[in-house]
Amino acid sequence: MNEISRRAGPSLTAPDLVMLDHLVTSLVETRRGIAAFQALEAQLLHAANTLAQERVDASRSDGDLPMRDVAAEIGAALRVSDRTVQRQLGQASILAERFPRTLDALTTGRISRAHVHVIVDAGHRITDDEVRARFETAVLTVAEQESPSRLKGYARLTAERLLPRTLQERHQDATAGRRVDVSDLDDAMSQLTLVAASTLIHGIHDRLTHQARTVTTTDPDDPRTLDHLRADLLCDLALSGTPTAHEPAQLLGTITAEIHVTVPALTLASTSSHPTTRDGVLDAAQLDPAMLDGVQPVDTATALQLVGASPGWDRALTHPITGAVLAVDRYRPSADLRRYLRAIDQRCRFPGCMMPTRRCDLDHIHDAARGGPTNADNLTDKCRRHHVLKHHTTWTTRKQPDGTITWTSPTGRHYPDRTPPHVAFTTDTDPPPF
Ligand SMILES: [Zn+2]
Known part of the structure; x- marks a missing residue:
């Protein structure tokens, strides 16, 4: 028979317990304060969203420009992607307009933001205001007593019971999210x-x-x-198959994949596991990996295979110490310039944007129509969204000698976008003569 030992283990002392009691009280108060600030943040985002929505013109294809303008300004100020901000603006308004009781509970610190996520996630499909209010009242009672993970099942079930629509109808809507x-x-x-x-x-x-x-x-x-x-x-199948249920099938089948891999020159030179520099043997583990679209490391074997392979791959060689782009494969002036800039920019040059350059437009900083030259100093990659933002709102850009693009917002704030950082080896000697 198993018996639990009655021998006393190490335990907290009376002064420990006094201190712990103080800490717990402080933590509860701090969390309540954080919740109140998060509610305030949601209200500020909602106000910004409302401000933008009042200028949105749904009858025009570019009617949501005020929305993007506001999201870009906030995103640049908070150093997050403006797409993320635009999503948060929408979420804040949903919370403020459709879940007022929940926002109130957050303001007074009765629930946390994690509870809010669960409640909005479960209840957002309830379109009737009165029914949603009943849903809120029911789930808030539980939310004030339970953890967010325990609340989840209850909230989903409550919402499911209140939903007036059949699974058939809901599935129809859900397919829009494929x-x-x-x-x-x-x-x-x-x-x-x-x-x-x-x-x-x-x-x-x-x-x-x-x-x-x-x-x-x-x-x-x-x-x-x-x-x-x-x-x-x-x-x-996905890389080489031809679709049969879509037109134009023949054309769709000929479209091939395009990716962008940056290979450091030293990695390219390392055909054995003991690459050497002029300073001696360098551990293969110290080599910078090749990068896909500037964000995802690619193993050396795959990268070397790509470098020697078909003409569909862009090849950019980078300096092992500074990370500067040394050369881009296959010389053709305009295409080469594009490849060169892609290798430097790696992604759209709006602060926070991660759109890979192969899906970007090359934009003249000084308008070509006003004499701006078509060269590396006057061109940058911008995704369609930020290209449009620059041309159709009062956002402006300037390029610094070090490649930094400084954006000036409608409110006059300056946001620098620096070229992607490279991890560089520290060395006492001059860089190798590449
Ligand atoms: Zn962008």
């Missing part, structure tokens, strides 16, 4: 997420499984697992 997302993982891996109807997703998985089994039956020596084969088959 999409493909990419997120980067560690170790030069990324994840592709496909959101679509359950029947299609399970159908895809089933077909891949059948194909994978056929591969293993045909070649019993193939060492790949079913998981490996499903992943490899899906990549193969």
Whole structure:
């Protein structure tokens, strides 16, 4: 029989408990204060959103420019992407306008922002104001006593019971959210997420499984697992398959993938595991990795394979110490200039924007129509959103000698966007003569 030992273990002393009591009280008060500030922030964002919405002209294709203008100003000031800000502006207004009781509970610190997320997430589909108010009252009672994770199930079930629409109707709406997302993982891996109807997703998985089994039956020596084969088959189909249910099918089939990989020159030179500099042997682990779109490391073997491969790949060689771009492959003046700038900019040059340059426009800082030259000093990459922002609002840009682009906002604030930082080795000697 198991018995719990009655021997006293190490324990807190009476003075410890006095101190702990003080700490707990302070923490509870601090959290209440943070909640009040978060509520205030939501109200400020809601006010900014309202200010922008009053100038939005839905009858025009560029009617939401005031919205982007406001989001850009706030994003630059807070050093976050303006797309993120625009999403937060919308969320703040949903909270302020549709969940007033919840915002009130946050203001007085009765619930945390995590509770707010759960409540809005579960209740946003309730369109009737009166029904939503009933939902709020019910879930707030629980929220004030339970953790956000415990609240989640209750809130979802409560919302489900109050929803007037059938699953059929809701599924119809949900299909508007179908999409493909990419997120980067560690170790030069990324994840592709496909959101679509359950029947299609399970159908895809089933077909891949059948194909994978056929591969293993045909070649019993193939060492790949079913998981490996499903992943490899899906990549193969998506990268080289021709769609049959979309027009123009023939043209769609000829469209090939384009990615942008930056390879440091020293990494390129390292054909063995013992690359050397003029100073001697350099550990392969110290080499900068190649970078995909300036944000995701690519392993050396894959990068070297790409450098020697087909003409679909852009190749940019960077200096091992400074990270400066040394050369871009395949010389053709205009295309070369574009590649050169892409390698330097790596992403849209609006503060906080992560849009890769292959999806950007090259924009003249000094307008070409007013004599601005088409050269590296006068061109920068801008995504369509920020290109439009610059040309159709009062935002302006200036390029500094070090490549920094300074944006001046409608309120007269200056926001610098520096060239992407490179991790540089410290060295006592001059950089190698590349
Ligand atoms: Zn951008």
